[in-house]
Amino acid sequence: xxxPFAANWHKKRGPAHGVAVFPTGEEGDESESGLVELxxxxxxxxxxxxxxxxxxxESVRSLEALDQLVPRWREDExxxxxxxxDAGLYLGSVMVRHVSGASWVIWDNGxxxxxxESGRDIDVVEAGHEWAASGAPELSQFYAEAAES
Numbered sequence: 307x308x309x310p311f312a313a314n315w316h317k318k319r320g321p322a323h324g325v326a327v328f329p330t331g332e333e334g335d336e337s338e339s340g341l342v343e344l345x346x347x348x349x350x351x352x353x354x355x356x357x358x359x360x361x362x363x364e365s366v367r368s369l370e371a372l373d374q375l376v377p378r379w380r381e382d383e384x385x386x387x388x389x390x391x392d393a394g395l396y397l398g399s400v401m402v403r404h405v406s407g408a409s410w411v412i413w414d415n416g417x418x419x420x421x422x423e424s425g426r427d428i429d430v431v432e433a434g435h436e437w438a439a440s441g442a443p444e445l446s447q448f449y450a451e452a453a454e455s
Contacts, residue, residue, distance in 0.1 A: 341410055345418055346399035351392035354379065362396065364403050369446040372396075377441060386438055394434020397445050401430065405453050420452070428452055 346364065351372075355362050360371040372393070379385045398420045401408045407423025419427045433448050443451075 341412075342399070342402065345395050345410060348392035348396045348399075350385070350388050351396055354389065364396075364400050366400060366404060366446065366449060369397065369400055369444075369449050373437075373441075373444040373446050377438075379438065387435075390435035390438035391431055392434065393437050393445065394429075394431035397434055397437075397448060398428075398430035401428070401449060401452055405449075408452075422452065422455055424455055426455060 348362070352362050354375065355368075355372060358375050360368065360375065362368050362372075379389050395418070398410065398418065401420045402410055405420075405422065408420050411419055411421040411427065413419060413427075417429065417431065419429050419431075421427050433443065433445075436443065437445055437448075
């Protein structure tokens with residue numbers, strides 16, 4: 307059955323996977339800083355890192371330290387999913403802080419992505435899920451490739 311409006315309902319991007327953020331209609335520095343703060347919380351990742359003695363200070367070095375963690379979370383599907391979200395958001399936070407011109411952008415479906423100065427959007431949450439599930443690409447490697455673009 308064809309429903310005319312349904313074809314336009316799903317935009318180019320499907321539903322957000324894992325994390326969705328919807329704007330409140332507020333704009334300006336205060337709203338943007340609140341979004342940056344919200345996306346950098348990553349409580350589960352911070353807890354795992356803390357247990358392993360890794361400090362998450364939003365530095366590129368901390369991404370390298372995360373890549374060295376023993377992936378004990380892969381045995382627990384729920385933890386794997388949420389840790390992947392957190393890893394992606396943390397990666398994005400580091401990119402926004404250290405890559406010139408990088409900023410958070412929310413797609414129409416609520417998916418937070420990092421937009422580089424070149425206009426390229428990077429789905430950091432997807433990268434975080436891949437890292438949590440398989441360890442590849444490494445977060446530090448992913449950061450380095452994005453920083454070069």
